[in-house]
Amino acid sequence: MQAQPQSIIGTLSPIAILFFLAFVGVTLGITYWAAKRTKNAAQFYAAGGGITGFQNGLALAGDYMSAASFLGIAGLVSLKGYDGLIYSVGWLVGWPIVMFLISEPLRNLGKYTLSDVVAFRLKHKPVKTAAAVGSLVTVLFYMTAQMVGAGTLIKLMFNLPYESAILIVGVLIICYVLFGGMLATTWVQIIKAVLLLGGATVLVFLTLKQVGFSYPKLFSEAVRLYSPKFLEPGGLITKPLDAFSLGLALMFGTAGLPHVLMRFYTVPDAREARKSVFYATGFIGYFYILTVTIGFGAAILVGKTFITSIDAGGNMSALALAEHLGGGPFLGFLAAVAFATILAVVAGLTLAGASAVSHDLYVGVFRHGKAKNDLEEMKVAKAATVGIGVIAILLGLLFQKQNVAFMVGLAFAVASSANFPALAMSIMWKRFTTAGAVWSMYTGLTVAVVLIALSPTVFEDVFQAGHVKSRAAAVATLARFDGYAKDSAKALADLQPKVAALTAELAAPGLNPKIRDSKAKDLQVTQADLTLLQGGNFAVALSDAKAAKAKADGEVSAAPFPMKNPGIFSIGAAFLVGILVSLFKREEEAEEKFEAEKVRTYVGIGAEGSASH
Amino acid sequence: MSSKTAHQILDDPEFLKLVRQKNAVTVVLTIVELVLYFGFIALIAYNKPFLAERVSAGSSITIGIPIAVGVIFLSWLLTGIYVFWANNKYDAMVKSVRERMGR
Incomplete structure (x- = not known):
């Protein structure tokens, strides 16, 4: 059943280009349509609150289903079997936490960003500054991983020069966000999510057809070709503490991702917000089950040897399987979808980064919470979009030769350590103070970044890559x-x-x-x-x-910090410092405001404005 | 909102009941999710042989596979339970409190 070593992966396929151009054409059309509906700040940041729960569920899922998770997890499963499945579970479990702990208060207390919520009853200037720094760092790390991944993938898939790939991605995302704001970004995300879910479903259908639509047959083939060990937990998780630490970062990191949390403001009310998380979790869970099936399918139908001969990390396994089962046209389609995925995810990140600069820093800090007028905020937001887009291009070019796989982990570590603890404590704990929030955020950020820099992943694999x-x-x-x-x-x-x-x-x-x-x-x-x-x-x-x-x-000198994931320490430190500093000195005003905040958190009184702006 | 209305609501027995119920649901569901996921991680860390057992004699499928898929499915189901509760029960309670407060 295994494939012959003939493949057009890595050659410029006209079909892939055609599909990709069609996607770009449609999304630019949508951007033109959205531009006419994006005239004020609320429309720019939150699509005027006019997205339905179902649409937002798709868009949330789209934000989360990056090319890295599609190609990466399928690759991991195809090479490591069960260990890849373990990994995919971790990416899903943050969503219930977002739903139970974050969604309601976020929706009721904030306007556009997570720092609105952290700063709700605290002193705006220092808290918004710290929250914006945390958001920006998260976004930039995540973005670097996406951009470098984009350049490398496109080179691998289409044999296009790395620099041109980066420029294409950069220019397109600036267009989407600059002209179409959140409305265009959301629809780009929805289209991509539908294409990705649809493409993966077809690929799984074709795979299962080969084994008579029987999962037991799929797995017994895997065992026959490789070994029973292929379906057992292996070497991915050896140290329990490291495993718990990774789990914490994935779980609470999801609840601290600025581009995900921003989406809660695009729907009209809390009811739709909840529904959107339910849909998103369902789509993402379904997507991971598809991806895992694709991974096993690639292992048995294409074979590990062939997969690693195209890319040692296994990243091309899903595409190799698509070519094996559906030929050149299907490969071209999926390759174009993977490219579209990168575009959509980077567009979401750019908008989140721009909001941190314009809404949190410029308006929240520099203008003391009030822009001169709506037009001013829009102007700053658009300038910030271009700025962040250019930074994305520069990061992509700068880190071209670097191993950036760790940066997604770093983004999750920062999100779970700098953003999540302060957000949770601000919502839930009456005694939480401005000083506590600021210290908690900077501590979480510093500890996460420093420990990852000293961990084997960076200290050995990146700093001493040659050795x-x-x-x-x-x-x-x-x-x-x-x-x-x-x-x-x-x-x-x-x-x-x-x-x-x-x-x-x-x-x-x-x-x-x-x-x-x-x-x-x-x-x-x-x-x-x-x-x-x-x-x-x-x-x-x-x-x-x-x-x-x-x-x-x-x-090779050993890393000073032995664990791959610092989550347990960085999240712990952020909570501990936040609690200790808050207990050290009371903040009467913040405690008084907690009462009003409580009413607003639970019944939404006072939050009506955020839906109708 | 004036702080007077805020205090009125804060002392309102119906509001207090709503807060209690919301917290109870949130805490219980969060704990279930934590136990679900970290229980899975604990099995991987401390009892790999169990996950490597086959679901039945003659099958290639390991127990670990349905467990992993189960964690994904149950996590989704939990969000469904919350939405069902919140969109029916909770929203009704919120509506009632708001109406009585004249908002």
Whole structure:
């Protein structure tokens, strides 16, 4: 059932371009339509509160279903099996928390942003500044990961130069947000969500058709081709504390993402807001189940070897499966959807970033909460949009050669540590003070960023990328040699046919260039090993490999902070500092206002204005 | 809103009941979700062999698969329960309090 190593992935496919141009055409049309309906600040930030719960549910799901989660989780499942499924569960469980703890008060207390809510009964200037910093940092980290991912993916999918990809994304998102505001951003998100859910559904349908619409068959094939271990928890989670820490960051991070929380103001009332979270959770859960199925499908129908020969991280597994089952046109369609996904997510982030600058910082802090007039706020918001869009392009270009996978984790760490604790305490705890909020936010932000910088993910894999790479190579060589040492006769017998097979595959016409490269490297190594075993001094080579591994080990200095996820410490520190500082000195005014806030939080009295603006 | 009306509402028994009920529902559902997810994480961290067991003899499917899908499904169901409660019960209570306060 496995695919032949012919693939058009990585070549500029006219069908993909056609689909992509159609998407751009439609979304620009919507932007033109939305521009006529985006005349004041409320329309710009919140689409005038005129989105329905169902539409907003799709848009929320769209904000969350990034290309990274579609291609990344399918890839992870196709290579690691059950561990990928564990990962996808973590991305969903923040939504009930958003619903139960955040949605109601957020909706009733705020106007456009989460800092409106944190600052509701506290001193606006310091609190809004801190909240805007937290929001901006979250947005910029998330954005960097998306932009670099966009450039790399587009290069991988269409063979388009990285810089042009970044520029296309940057210019389009500025157009959407600048002219169409939240209304255009929401509709771009809705269209993309429908395309992504639809495309993934078709892909799952085609996959299940291959196994007679039987999940047991799908799984038994996976076990037959790989091993029973493929369906068991493996090495992803080894340290319990790290696992809990990741879980906390994913759960509370979702409840602190500015671009997600902003969407609560696009619906007319609390009732629609709740419904939208219910729809969003359903769509996202369905999407992850599809993605996991796609991952397993790719593993059994396309095969791990083929997937890793296109991209070592497995990111192309969903597209490889699409090509295998639906041919070039379906591949082109899905590749265009993946591109559209990136556009939509970055547009949402840009709007959230622009709101933090214009609504929180300019109006909330610089203008003491009141812009001269609506026109002024709009002007600032539009200038901020262009600014954030340009920053997105620059970040994409600046981090081109960097490994930025950690930045999504960092965005969630900051959201869960800087934004969520202050938001929760401001809503729920009467004694919470301005000083407590400010200290909590800056502590959460600093601890999260510093601990991640000192963690293995960044301190080793990013700062010492070269050494880590050579260590991995040394480990792989030694593992191979150890295998030969165990049974050299079998190794010799295995290597000879492998050389012949690889040579034959390389000679085949029309081989995808990426796969050719990976196979050529494989052949080179296999050939060298064979020569060594046949006539070389294997004992010397083995001891050399051991020495090389020991040397490579010594060159990587261990991360000072041993955990991959600092959540448990950074979230804990933000809560602890917020509580201690608040208890240290009372703030009478904030406590008095808590009464009024309580009425507004629970029954919405006083919040009517936010729906009709 | 003047603080007088605020205090009127704050002392209102119906408002107090509404706050109590809302908090109870929120706290219970949040705890259920936390137990659900962190229970799953605890199984992965401390009892991998259990998740690796097969659902039945001769099947390739591990217990871990329905459990993971179950966590996703139950999380969604919990949001559904909250929406159902809030859109029917809670909104009615809110409406009643607001009407009596003349708002």
